[in-house]
Amino acid sequence: MIPAATPSGARAPDTMAQARAALRDVVPSLVALVRSVPDANTASVGAWTVGDVAAHLSHVFRFDTDAVAGGPVPEATVTTAGMAEVNAKMLAEDGERDLAVLADRINALADEFDDVASRSRAATVGWLQGARLPPSAVACHLLEECLIHGHDIATATGRPWPIQRHHALLAIEGAALPLIAALPPTAFLDxxxxxxxxxxxxxxxxxxxxxxxxxxxxxxxxxxxxxxxxxxxxxxxxxxxxxxxxxxxxxxxxxxxxxxxxxxxxxxxxxxxxxxxxxx
Known part of the structure; x- marks a missing residue:
């Protein structure tokens, strides 16, 4: 990546701090959005319902938190097909689709992630498919998942979901690009x-x-x-x-x-x- 120019002597931005602040901005709106949907069986993206999307989000919070904490993460091949398989497995193993319960779960997991991230001092942590990422990239990945799936739920239910430029910029520069660099060069392609x-x-x-x-x-x-x-x-x-x-x-x-x-x-x-x- 060719970084944006910064004034001579300026401190590099703290991407983890920015990602944590962005998550603190986005998660309350996401939780409120999930809680506001009257029917968990409302069709959302692909074959998933809104309930499936909310449950999936809670799974991402769980494994990204575990990654930043230095714990084990799911075995997965990071391709479209590979992630579809592991996501389907996690959804099949988790029968919860009550949106109020899932909203509470996401909110609690977000608090746990922020606490774990605030104490992280590792240069890199293990992520899916053995990728080594800075903890900030994991935080930005979590932000990206919140932004995208918030968009999915809002689109499915006719609700607004404005995405702030600086949040999307963090998701791309802080997560997507580091993931392209860390994963096999075939991962993001058909x-x-x-x-x-x-x-x-x-x-x-x-x-x-x-x-x-x-x-x-x-x-x-x-x-x-x-x-x-x-x-x-x-x-x-x-x-x-x-x-x-x-x-x-x-x-x-x-x-x-x-x-x-x-x-x-x-x-x-x-x-x-x-x-x-x-x-x-």
Whole structure:
């Protein structure tokens, strides 16, 4: 990642402190949203109901807390199929779908996570598939899950779920990019669609830094090299990009709203890139 410029002598931001503050902002709204839904069987995302989404969120809080504490985490292959399998297993083992109970569970787990995170001094901790991550990346992953699944529940029930730019920026720069760097280069791609795709994109996050994404026949890596030889430059508002990459919205709406822009030698490759991305 190419970090955003900072004034000479400025202290590097404390990503863990920022993530904890963001979670303290987001979790009360998430808990209230879960509690406000009258029917846990309301269809949400894919085959999941709102009750399934809320239960899944509690599972993520549990294993991310365990990770930051240095404890064991579920065995999982971090691909779309691998995570679908482990998520289905955890949902099958947890029969709770009462939304009031799940809201209380998420709230209690959030307090536990904040306490554990406040005491973490490890440089890295073990995460899924043996990845080693800074504890701040685990906190930002938890934030990303809250933002995305809050969006899922709100969309399913016709409720608002505004995502703040700095929260989405933390989710992307603090979690998604470190995960791409730490996991196998095949983890975030649909291998059938990505097998012949080659491209380099300079991603400019509004309010954040710049990152070079390199797609090379089934692999995705980050590159600290020059942005002069890229196929396209992409400027994006973080909330729009997060929803786009996770498959919650298409490309045209953010383009028309000015929340996404692309230019360069081969800007049309962005559309193909979105078909090969397959976040776990």
């Amino acid at each position: 291998q059938e669609k990505a097998g012949t795709f080659r491209a380099r994109f300079e991603l400019r996050l509004r309010g954040g830094g710049r990152t070079l994404l390199v797609f090379d026949r089934g692999s995705l890596t980050l590159d600290a090299g020059s942005a002069r030889d890229v196929d396209a430059h992409v400027s994006a508002d973080p909330p729009a990009l997060m929803l786009l990459f996770i498959g919650r919205q298409g490309m045209w709406k953010p383009l028309l709203e000015g929340k996404l822009a692309t230019w360069g030698r081969r800007p049309w490759k962005l559309a193909r890139m979105l078909t090969v991305i397959s976040p776990p």
